Amino acid sequence: MKKLVLAAAAGLAMTSAAQADTQYKILVLAMPSKYHYEYIPIARESFERLGKLHAFEMTYTNKPEVFDGDLKQYAAVMFLNTPPEELNEARRKKFEDYMKDGGNAMLVHRSLIIPPNTWPWYEKLIGRRTGNHPMLQTGVVDVVDHKFPATFGLPEHWIWSDEFYVFDNPYQVRINPVLNVDESSYDPTKIWPGQVSHGMGKEHPLSWYHYAEKGRVFVTALGHDGNMYRDPQYLSHLMGGIYWTATGRGMRP
Template identity: 65%
Template sequence: MRAIRALLVLIALILPASAWADPQYRLLVLAIPNRYHYEYIPIARDSLEHLARLHDFELTYTNDPSVFEGDLKRYAAVMFLNTPGEELSPAQRRIFEAYMRGGGNAVVVHRALIAKPGAWPWFEKLVGRSFVIHPMLQTGVVTVADPGFPATFGLPRRWIWSDEFYVTANPHNVKTETVLRVDESSYDPTRIWPGQVARPMGDHPVAWQHRHENGRVFVTTLGHNGEAYRDPQYLAHLMGGIYWAATGLGRDLSGSR
């Protein structure tokens, strides 16, 4: 018995205090490689694992949608990372819908918001806006629309960023709150491939948040390049969205418009 007690004391001295504590929350990330998005996966995984250690949350990172057949209630939020909802089977979709109705939360990143119109209207409404088309990847100026929202706290008021600035529409008339916009005068919204046409939106949101069912949803259209997932400002943007979606905390009403 003395030997066991001595061993426990030794382990307590060796392990950091955080090893004995429960994580603040759990985040599930679904990241499935596809034709246009695969190089980001090892970079994003490494960066998200670092954020999980830094901010004391538990991360489950997977490319297997069968995880949606398990108990999603253990996760404070589910992230679709460049992975659209169409990757889920009908049964997995029903489980995710039940998770959101039960108070679950979602983070949708870049390619994940592109859905075939009418294939899963519920997911289209969860995203809040639908993908129309995107010009060629360009450098532009992203502006902060809501300085009181956590996904803007690590960003300058005007941010030089290179991405596919998705053109979106709102066919389901979902009420969303814009977090970031892109200044269309800072790049060419019509620069696109032969045979395709892209037009300026005018008011051009590139990140937003809203409520769906009984949960919080954060969406960012940014994140095309793999190198984005090494960029401290982009990761601050992503972390702010994760933090708010998972906890509902951090909203600075004094900083909002």
């Protein structure tokens, strides 16, 4: 009996330790759009594994009503392929206040697209305005900041297939590029009939970080296809972004 009591006590201690080991909590808003919906259950499963592996909590939802609650509990808020214009004015204001109070944001792929002048504050948060993009193609993605955690699991030159978004900078926001795409490795003009696409030249960022309001912002344009959320290198890229965005740690001197 004594051994059973000790075993039970040990089990409780282990449970308490496991709960105490949680380092931070993030919110992941994964809302569907016309071309991005199959990723939602795949990404959830992968993120749950990352949370267990790296000891963080996560609220994963496709319901914008989550912004009606307390955002201060989250070390970072991630827009995962979520159309940001779907947030109403009150929820946009809640998110803006969260960032102004020292919150942090991570923006992934489709979340970088918002109709111009719909939410100028959010465009500044991204750091770039997203234009159109060529068809999904295979290209070479180059690491340009080896000191940033979102590159630690990537090769210096990474073969990747995605929609390589084109950006401009109407608000003159300074960003710190993490990944660039080599435009000689794909055709920047390959697009659907009736549309026009062009490249950005040698400096074509796909991922970057910067600081907005009182918080950290990490951005990656990668992540179009649902299968990508099973890819170990891509998940390493996202985990590095989560780690830095939520904690501010990990950058090498």
